[in-house]
Amino acid sequence: MNVNTKKSTRRYTYSAVVLFLLLLTACVVRPLDRTPYRETDYYEETIDDLSESPAVVSHGDTVQVGWAKVNITPPTGTPLAGYGKRLGMEYEEVHDSTWARTFAFSNGKTEAYYVALDLLIVPMEVLQELEKMYPKLGLQPEQVYLTATHSHTSFGGWGKKLGIKFMSGKYDEELVEKLATQVVQSIQLARQNLQPTKIGYGSTSAASLVRNRLLKDEDNPFYNDRLSSRDTKLRFLKFERPDGTTAVLSVFAAHPTILPSDAPELSRDYPGVLVDELEERVGFTSFSAGAVGSHSAVYLDGDTYESTQKVGGQLAKLLREELIHVPTQYVSTLGYGRVPLELPDPQWRISKGIRLAPFLFNGLFGEHPAYVTSLQVGNVVLLGAPADYSGEFVAQLEQQAQAQGQQAVVTSFNGGYIGYITPDKYYNLDEYETRSMNFFGPYSGSYLTEIMLRQLQQHKR
Template identity: 65%
Template structure:
């Protein structure tokens, strides 16, 4: 007889219960009952692992129901793409820093440690886009991730703004020394500290406020895309390979007629330059980068790129020396190329958000064994996951609900080039499915592929294919021409 994993677990529990009942009904004396209880606990301890531990499912993802369902979802959720008037752009930032003490997020070994002081303020930074036909927003939080509970609360607020969820592209800087307190489940609390409802509520309102302020600041603006080589600043901490890295510092340049300039930058290296047990809140190197840029331009923002498996390279060992070194060097690289990037008015604006169906969780305890999905869900909860996109002319941003590996960027850029597009990938779009890396790395006994790989050997390749298909949707937009020049 064949059983599913869930049915097999229920069957084993049923047989254990049968044995316990049988043992209890057939003991004649108190002494025998005590002995029976001892045997009961021993048997339970012996059989419980059989219910809690399962083998890794290595079924190719193309043969699974979740793959087919996500394909169907993509087909039924075409991207919204409009060509209208000259794109207007607005920007704004809002302070989101809770007063100390509040929990830090980023390292489980902190066990929910509070920060005692603030080294540099955390913000939500938002760009608004409107072409007269539709509007969209890019939101970046100075946080480890975009918390799932905050996403849920935002979706309740979007109708009051006249928005749908797909119109708001969410991202985070991924600082491991920003505040937590935004998760209820035990596993999330381990990484983000004790849950504080007020933090979730305040953060939601602060994001809404940033959207409103950016919307009020809309002005016709020229847009340009730039990319600078920053190979000296990033390493692949998973494979140590110099080839399998995303070495580009990507950025969007926004110029207004009065000369006002804003920059939105992206880099694929973990902001983990600070001591893990230091009770001080900081944005890490993204904060230094943004502040350095704002010394010369009106506004700057940063979003974590494909940071999975990638770390920043630094040599300074002082408590804040590493973050200052990385941030300043990236700012120097970006400023060198910024003036060379040409900008132009664009007219095409697009966006999408598609549900990403997932297999059962496969949280590993060895190369071939995993804990039962029900235990993972008890620890971390069940949350929806999505792939997201935002299109500005021929530039398309794609968002992943994960620590998305920079090793996939060559594939994404190749797919985008075939469609005549530029692509930027970001991580942490409001869901979280762990680290996703190429399937060939799955058996490595590393933190990324063992402790933080939640959904099996093919999750990275599966997610990358969905992002490529999402890109293909945006290729239908055609050239970014003003309405008078179309046809």
């Protein structure tokens, strides 16, 4: 082979390699899509879904309330969920057990349920199992409002896809089926316990116990907003029966991430302390994570059980002090809703303007339905987000509710998961919440919040 032929062969090989790399790059990355969400098909489809599946609101007899809890603690050797760096680590002992805590509501015309699970999220696989079981209970999925405590030291084993296994350990089909069965059991027990019950809403400031961790660094351009950009209220519903029995449904927006990731122990973190201490004074208590996106607990004694004890204990004290001042009354209004949240193609970024191709994201995490959910009891409307939803949005929702003569309470992790949802202005920050955990693009916050506002408006009296 002469020199010219060799040079020609090398040029051809080089060109072929370059072409292959360009084609490969074109397959695995895409430019970021910044189309305003109101100009998209997915937005229009969700608006249509809202019209076609409006919230159900009925005015019947006095609302009866029941409550029950079921222990959902799996055996030791089950993986923990909450931190990828654990690499599926299994827990070796139980510090405090995990539960499904359920409220049942009925006004004679319809019924609805509120379920709080001591888990990182309400797993998508568990939701799928539950939806197979609801018909046997005579229920539609929208009648069951799902929430989680978001403890990062609760159990995993409920995620099939690689990206979810990274956070929750090896998938266990038997565990998922059993967990769904236990949720159904809690619904049945709460239903059997229905009684006429007075209901009241209360809240108290817990500003010293929550911070906005997204704005923690002084070089952050939004650092000066760190105090005002928080949801600081500890909210609760008070249930009171004629015999004096009292129950509490509580919600707070601070991540239960106090305990260390390397300890092989199962725990509910500070929500467990809050619930246990309240149940020393009242008959039944549940806790759910509020709008915890970018919100974390403030604690001084390190990642220890002393810290969980102090945070949970202070919250319980604040709630007890406010509880005695909250009036209750019989109500007759009961409502619920669930609207499918249509989504854009995933926009999981690898740089400021470049994202991975959607098929790669879907291959890692799967394609799961997402919903905005709602539950109305009297003049209180609970709104459920399929995400780590930021507490910075709560003021908008509360303002709308107050204009309707109502109270709004926001919870996260309702059976779907679309990542962290933070205000659009933070999108270009190079932070965990806004880069690694923003899955669906620069307008996710405005989009989801608008749909939640519209869902809330369907509960207008």
